[in-house]
Amino acid sequence: MNLVFLGPPGSGKGTQAVRLAEKLSLVHLSTGDVLRDAVKRGTELGKKAEGFMSRGELVPDAVLIDLIENLLTTGKLNGGFILDGFPRTVPQATGLKQMLDNNAIRLDKAVLFDVGDQEIIKRLSGRWFCPKCNAGYNYPAKLPRVEGRCDNDDAELQRRPDDEEAVVKNRLEVYRKQTRPIEEFYRGESILTSIEGQRSPDEVFQSLLDEVGG
Numbered sequence: 233m234n235l236v237f238l239g240p241p242g243s244g245k246g247t248q249a250v251r252l253a254e255k256l257s258l259v260h261l262s263t264g265d266v267l268r269d270a271v272k273r274g275t276e277l278g279k280k281a282e283g284f285m286s287r288g289e290l291v292p293d294a295v296l297i298d299l300i301e302n303l304l305t306t307g308k309l310n311g312g313f314i315l316d317g318f319p320r321t322v323p324q325a326t327g328l329k330q331m332l333d334n335n336a337i338r339l340d341k342a343v344l345f346d347v348g349d350q351e352i353i354k355r356l357s358g359r360w361f362c363p364k365c366n367a368g369y370n371y372p373a374k375l376p377r378v379e380g381r382c383d384n385d386d387a388e389l390q391r392r393p394d395d396e397e398a399v400v401k402n403r404l405e406v407y408r409k410q411t412r413p414i415e416e417f418y419r420g421e422s423i424l425t426s427i428e429g430q431r432s433p434d435e436v437f438q439s440l441l442d443e444v445g446g
Contacts, residue, residue: 233258233312234446236328238318238414239273239345240407242355242400243429244436247317248345248348251437254443258308263318266299267336277302316329321410325417336338341356342418343435347429349404356400360389 233256237245245261253260267285277299284291296318301311319325332339335393340394358371362382369376373440377383393399418424429438 233286234309234332235313235340236315236418237345238342238411238418239409239429240349240404242352243345244433245343245345245400246316248296248437248440249314251433252352252440253314255441256312256444258312258314260314260316261303261309261318262316263296263299265320266303267296270299275302288342293321293324293327296324297331300328300343301331304331304337319414322413322417325414329421331406339421339423342414342421342424343443344415344424344426345429349422351430352404353400354398356395356403357397359395360382360391363390379434389438399420 235252235258237249239245249260249262252258255392263331267278268386269282271282271285272278277295280295281291281299300315315328319328320399329339353373359374360369360380361367362384364387365382365384367382368374376389378386380389381387382389417425425443427436427443429436431439
């Protein structure tokens with residue numbers, strides 16, 4: 233089974249991808265991990281990607297697609313895969329489709345994790361860490377016993393800069409402009425399915441299994 237996971241940042245798609253990959257023995261392809269691995273191994277494509285990454289630029293679509301195609305040709309994805317974090321734009325989606333068609337590989341489903349903006353803001357801006365012991369806290373799964381204080385050492389909890397509410401709102405706006413049109417692309421391909429993501433992780437996972445036949 234070959235799947236694409238879609239959804240805004242904080243929708244839980246990465247968490248669910250890990251669980252489903254383990255359950256169904258699929259390869260979980262987080263594009264960030266794929267890029268870092270290629271750079272670490274010093275492959276030709278990794279060297280291409282590293283140049284863009286070191287300058288803080290987006291890695292071009294063609295390089296990302298070549299990285300995935302390279303994995304396909306090695307046979308590592310023959311047992312099925314989950315793409316998490318790619319495609320992010322319609323050009324990436326069309327490039328991916330062409331590459332898969334060229335390799336006679338079918339994408340079975342594009343799974344959208346549907347979570348409202350206010351819940352996303354709560355989740356991402358509700359992530360805290362202790363500067364002393366590095367303990368992590370997050371809404372709604374793990375809240376500190378005393379608001380704003382670490383359970384272990386009572387230190388004042390901090391929030392990472394990219395989890396500040398204003399930054400989260402900007403990330404959502406970028407998602408709406410760049411990534412949400414992909415939903416229509418896959419709806420046109422008749423493979424889009426939507427899962428209500430504002431529930432417990434176990435409830436979301438059960439719906440996911442029901443959708444993909446796991």
